Amino acid sequence: MISITDPIQPAYAYMRSLLFEPFQAKKWFLLGFAAFLAHLADGGSFNYNSNPFNRSRGGPDFEGALSWVSEHLVLVITLAVLAFLFILALSILLQWLSSRGQFMFLDGVAHDHTQIAEPWARFRDLGNQVFAFRVKLMLAGWGAFFVIAGLGIALALPDIRARHFGIASILALVVAGGLLCLTLLALVLVTMLLRDFVVPIMYRRNLGTAAVWSVLRQELLPGRAWTFVGFYLMNLLLGLVAALLMLLGCCLTCCLALLPYLSSVVFLPIHVFFRCYSLKFLEQFGEEWRILQGASAVAVEEEQN
Numbered sequence: 001m002i003s004i005t006d007p008i009q010p011a012y013a014y015m016r017s018l019l020f021e022p023f024q025a026k027k028w029f030l031l032g033f034a035a036f037l038a039h040l041a042d043g044g045s046f047n048y049n050s051n052p053f054n055r056s057r058g059g060p061d062f063e064g065a066l067s068w069v070s071e072h073l074v075l076v077i078t079l080a081v082l083a084f085l086f087i088l089a090l091s092i093l094l095q096w097l098s099s100r101g102q103f104m105f106l107d108g109v110a111h112d113h114t115q116i117a118e119p120w121a122r123f124r125d126l127g128n129q130v131f132a133f134r135v136k137l138m139l140a141g142w143g144a145f146f147v148i149a150g151l152g153i154a155l156a157l158p159d160i161r162a163r164h165f166g167i168a169s170i171l172a173l174v175v176a177g178g179l180l181c182l183t184l185l186a187l188v189l190v191t192m193l194l195r196d197f198v199v200p201i202m203y204r205r206n207l208g209t210a211a212v213w214s215v216l217r218q219e220l221l222p223g224r225a226w227t228f229v230g231f232y233l234m235n236l237l238l239g240l241v242a243a244l245l246m247l248l249g250c251c252l253t254c255c256l257a258l259l260p261y262l263s264s265v266v267f268l269p270i271h272v273f274f275r276c277y278s279l280k281f282l283e284q285f286g287e288e289w290r291i292l293q294g295a296s297a298v299a300v301e302e303e304q305n
Contacts, residue, residue: 002224002227002281002284002285003284004227004230004231004233004234004281005234006280006284007277007280007281007283007284008234008238008277010276010280011273011276011277011279011280012273012276014272014276014280014292015269015272015273015276018109018112018272019268019269019272026114027114028265028268029265030108030114030115030116031105031108031109031114031268031272032261032264032265032268033116033261033264034101034104034105034108034114034116034119035101035105035264035268035271035272036101036260036261036263036264036265037097037098037100037101037102037104037105038098038101038102038104038105038106038271039098039101039264039271040094040097040098040101041091041094041095041097041098041134042098088142091138092135092138095131095134095135095138096127096131098134099127099128099130099131099134100120100123100124100127100128100131101127102127102130102195102199103119103123103126103127103130103199103202103203104116104119104120104123105271105275106199106200106203106275106291107119107123107203109272109275109276109279109292110203110279110291110292110293111293126202126203126206129202129208129209130194130198130199130202130209132209133194133209134194137187137190137191141183141187144183145180145183148176148179148180148183149176151172151175151176151179152172152173152175152176153172154172155168155171155172155175155176156168156169156171156172156173159172192232192235193216195278196278197216197220197278197282198212198213198216200278200279200282200291201215201216203291204288204289204291219285220285231278231281235274235277238274238277239274242270242273242274245267245270246267246270249266249267253266276292279291279292280292
């Protein structure tokens with residue numbers, strides 16, 4: 001039987017042994033840097049500077065904006081293309097750093113070390129393979145977004161021309177919104193499987209991404225699809241608890257814990273726990289999937305025995 005709850009206690013015990021027995025500030029800062037690299041491409045914060053209640057009496061001047069855009073169409077298109085290329089280049093850079101960082105963080109947690117330069121060089125090939133897959137996935141997501149947006153505009157075109165919100169607009173929202181939700185769900189699922197299982201299997205067997213997806217599909221998933229669903233539901237529940245702890249940490253540190261890199265150090269126990277949770281879940285499939293090998297693993301086993 002593969003359990004979604006049994007790995008929680010060993011993952012917590014391993015995290016506690018790794019980070020607190022004994023506590024070493026140097027380990028936190030170095031392993032925190034690996035965690036920072038690993039999570040670079042996971043997303044960021046959004047700043048909302050506009051106040052929806054601070055508006056003029058006449059409301060937004062859409063006509064004036066549209067008139068300005070039509071008069072400076074070439075400039076608007078050029079700026080939009082440059083902005084898109086900048087965002088794309090930045091996303092690719094973060095994906096590259098994060099792909100290598102995932103293996104560095106996994107290796108540091110698995111073997112209880114804080115090396116940076118040596119794992120960075122050692123995991124170049126595996127990291128580049130994950131990077132190539134993630135870029136393809138990102139481009140596929142962008143492509144799907146533009147196709148869905150184009151479909152929505154095409155369906156709503158009669159209402160757009162008539163400047164009226166009617167049946168065509170509702171149909172466009174339903175169809176495009178539904179397709180967008182399905183696409184985002186698929187992208188999130190693939191991303192989570194990549195982080196939680198594909199990267200550890202690549203690390204364990206030294207295989208490429210294509211081969212590992214086959215391993216996942218043929219050796220781990222058959223007959224256990226709902227177990228993996230349960231794993232991610234438990235991940236969601238644990239993530240809510242972690243979010244509350246991070247919110248508390250932000251309040252106690254006057255939001256200093258939100259600073260880049262520093263956040264990875266302050267919340268390192270959370271990052272290590274979730275990394276260990278998926279690895280402990282994977283261990284249930286057989287001894288060959290045992291990845292946690294550091295001194296902390298021995299200490300946890302002795303404690304359990």
